Amino acid sequence: MILSVYGYGHPVLKKVAEPIDKDYPELETLLENMWETMYNASGIGLAAPQIGKPIRIFLVDSIQIEDEEEKPDFKGIKKVFINAQIVDENGKEESMEEGCLSIPDVRGEVSRPPIVRIKYQDENFNEFDEIYSGMNARIIQHEYDHIEGVLFTEKLKPLKRTLIKRKLEKIKKGQVQADYRMKFVGKRR
Numbered sequence: 001m002i003l004s005v006y007g008y009g010h011p012v013l014k015k016v017a018e019p020i021d022k023d024y025p026e027l028e029t030l031l032e033n034m035w036e037t038m039y040n041a042s043g044i045g046l047a048a049p050q051i052g053k054p055i056r057i058f059l060v061d062s063i064q065i066e067d068e069e070e071k072p073d074f075k076g077i078k079k080v081f082i083n084a085q086i087v088d089e090n091g092k093e094e095s096m097e098e099g100c101l102s103i104p105d106v107r108g109e110v111s112r113p114p115i116v117r118i119k120y121q122d123e124n125f126n127e128f129d130e131i132y133s134g135m136n137a138r139i140i141q142h143e144y145d146h147i148e149g150v151l152f153t154e155k156l157k158p159l160k161r162t163l164i165k166r167k168l169e170k171i172k173k174g175q176v177q178a179d180y181r182m183k184f185v186g187k188r189r
Contacts, residue, residue, distance in 0.1 A: 003037045003051045004183040008103045008151070009172030011185070012049050017056045017147040019083045022125050024055070031080060031123055034059055041101050041180035045139045047146030050102050052183065056083045058143035062136055077136050084120035086144055087129070089113040098142060098152045103171060104178040106164050108156040112141050 006012055020027070030053070038046035044065060047058035063076030091114040099107040116137040119129045132140055142152060153161065153168065170176055174184035 001033050001036065002040045002181065003033050004181040005037065005041060005046075005050055005101045005178075006052050007171050007174065007176070007182045007184045008153075008168055009185045010052075010102075010183070012052050012054055013102060013146070013151060014149045015049065015054045016149045017047075017049055017054045020055050020057070027123070031057075031059070035061075037180075038101075041178070043101050045143040046101065047143045049146050049149075056147045057081070058084070058147060060136070060139050060143060062139055065135070074135060077132070080123045081118070081140070081143070082121040082123065082125070084118055084144055084147065086116055086118050086141070088117040089141070090115040090117075091133075096138060098138075100142070100152055101178075101180070103151065103153060103168070104176050104182075106153065106167055106171070108153065108160050108164065110142075110152050110155045112138055112155075114138075116140055118144070 034046055034048070034051060037051060038059060044062055045058060045060045048055045058081050060081065061078040063078050066074055066076045093111040094114050095109045095111045097107050098110045114137055115131060115133045117131045118140060121127055145152065153164065172185060
């Protein structure tokens, strides 16, 4: 089932998400709905807070952008990250344009380290401790920020934040068009 993506300004997007355990109700259905919602919105990542759930889950599918990457050795991933914790970030920060399904029509340059080490559990609660680099690291860091209550707009340079302030206020009020269902503070849609 395709769920609504919660828009900028919704309080759930600013909460630090809670861990879950194997007994989380209907986890398999939730994950299926998250994948379907992400693909419906043409996303490459989606975090549970973006669908109104303040829990530590996010999905990444960078396989769909393998052809778009200029690096011939880029290998995408398709994974579920549950109860993730970033252990380390390394390398000289690189700047790249990012966007977010919760903040349609807003993009901006975000600096992030190119290497990330992350501990997490998959959908079967198997534990992993892995290192990712390049675009995979960036997507993981972006989605991880969501479960920490951080939006990419907070990482923009002050001038850019000032320039997008009006757009963000409009999104908060639901005055934005997206090609997917969205939910806004105090507004049904």
